[in-house]
Amino acid sequence: MERTATQPSIESEIEFAQAGGGAPPELDEIYRQHHQRIVRLCRMMLSDADEGDEAAQEVFVRMLAQRRGGVEPAQWGAWLTRVAINACHDRRRSGWWKWWRRDGRELVDSDLTTHRDAEEEAITHEQGAAIWRGFSALSPRQREVFVLRQIEGWPTREVGAALNLTEQAVKLHLFRAVRRLREILRSER
Amino acid sequence: MNACLNEKELTRLFVSDAVEMPAARAHIAECAACAARYEELAREARMIAGTIASTAASRAMLREYSTAKRADAGRRIERAPAGAAGWFAGATAFGAAAAIAAMLALGWRPAKSMRVASARPAAKTAPVAYARDQAERMTFDPISAIAYDEGGSAAIGSGDAIFTSYSGGDDGNLLFCAPDDESGMCAPAAGNRG
Numbered sequence: 397m398e399r400t401a402t403q404p405s406i407e408s409e410i411e412f413a414q415a416g417g418g419a420p421p422e423l424d425e426i427y428r429q430h431h432q433r434i435v436r437l438c439r440m441m442l443s444d445a446d447e448g449d450e451a452a453q454e455v456f457v458r459m460l461a462q463r464r465g466g467v468e469p470a471q472w473g474a475w476l477t478r479v480a481i482n483a484c485h486d487r488r489r490s491g492w493w494k495w496w497r498r499d500g501r502e503l504v505d506s507d508l509t510t511h512r513d514a515e516e517e518a519i520t521h522e523q524g525a526a527i528w529r530g531f532s533a534l535s536p537r538q539r540e541v542f543v544l545r546q547i548e549g550w551p552t553r554e555v556g557a558a559l560n561l562t563e564q565a566v567k568l569h570l571f572r573a574v575r576r577l578r579e580i581l582r583s584e585r
Numbered sequence: 586m587n588a589c590l591n592e593k594e595l596t597r598l599f600v601s602d603a604v605e606m607p608a609a610r611a612h613i614a615e616c617a618a619c620a621a622r623y624e625e626l627a628r629e630a631r632m633i634a635g636t637i638a639s640t641a642a643s644r645a646m647l648r649e650y651s652t653a654k655r656a657d658a659g660r661r662i663e664r665a666p667a668g669a670a671g672w673f674a675g676a677t678a679f680g681a682a683a684a685i686a687a688m689l690a691l692g693w694r695p696a697k698s699m700r701v702a703s704a705r706p707a708a709k710t711a712p713v714a715y716a717r718d719q720a721e722r723m724t725f726d727p728i729s730a731i732a733y734d735e736g737g738s739a740a741i742g743s744g745d746a747i748f749t750s751y752s753g754g755d756d757g758n759l760l761f762c763a764p765d766d767e768s769g770m771c772a773p774a775a776g777n778r779g
Contacts, residue, residue: 432642439641445648448641519636525649527633528640545600546634552602570600577633578596578626 423463426472434480440543441484443532451483481558488536523584530580534573541569587612590619595626
């Protein structure tokens with residue numbers, strides 16, 4: 397199949413590299429609905445833009461493979477989230493050494509929307525940087541729990557099921573993450 | 586009415602499910618100060634979550650913050666106490682010892698006689714000849730041994746074989762003269778043999 401001269405999008409990259417054909421319209425719709433959320437989720441889980449973007453791409457490749465296999469999940473959103481969590485786990489396990497060879501690639505503004513509400517606007521640039529640094533310094537488990545519980549809004553039970561943790565362990569990780577991040581926020585004030 | 590909740594209890598309450606810690610929830614319902622502190626905690630948690638989410642959504646912001654993180658990590662390494670360097674040195678030495686032990690366990694043994702090649706000639710009684718030999722070695726320039734054919738390709742002579750490592754011609758193929766090959770460019774008359 398010939399590649400067009402236009403700038404290839406992630407969709408077309410996935411399409412060309414993995415599927416070898418056009419994605420069905422309903423998958424395009426699922427992609428549009430969940431792409432931003434999954435990319436953001438992977439970036440937060442891995443606290444790295446490049447790694448997160450690659451993990452997110454893997455997620456949508458798996459979505460195509462799932463669709464081709466003829467097995468459709470009841471809810472694509474939940475399925476994609478779980479696959480994203482697993483993809484981030486796999487990537488973290490296999491790619492620890494990548495930390496040493498991280499280079500500074502060109503800054504590219506994301507096509508993701510960056511909505512900031514009034515509360516976030518109250519946070520200064522320095523505070524935001526400090527919070528992100530503190531978040532990146534949390535343990536992977538604490539990051540995952542914080543993201544799923546506080547940002548994705550999942551109930552404790554579902555977070556535990558997704559991460560293979562007891563509910564008590566989920567609360568403990570969240571407790572530590574919240575305390576640490578609040579300490580950082582307050583120290584920057 | 587129970588005593589006011591400390592920060593730890595407030596955070597525990599925040600991460601708990603709605604049906605948990607009924608006594609603390611009852612206290613919050615009655616105590617305006619604790620309710621305000623709890624509301625402040627929840628507001629800060631929302632701010633933090635929102636900041637993290639919007640940072641992750643912005644590639645540029647992520648990059649900037651991550652760069653700052655690496656710079657900060659570099660400063661921490663610079664400030665690392667001498668004990669850390671000692672720890673790393675010890676770990677390295679231990680690793681080397683473990684590697685040698687593993688090699689020995691796998692059957693590796695050092696050779697019984699290990700002769701180290703020497704550049705010095707055997708005849709120490711001929712210092713003039715030795716000096717001349719060394720002078721020749723030092724002035725030998727491999728580039729000067731490159732012979733150029735008419736097409737512009739260069740051949741580097743090395744013992745019995747001649748490799749052409751660069752070709753200024755159109756084809757740019759790697760050429761090779763076998764020891765007994767005296768045809769074409771490898772003919773002695775072509776001047777490609779050293």
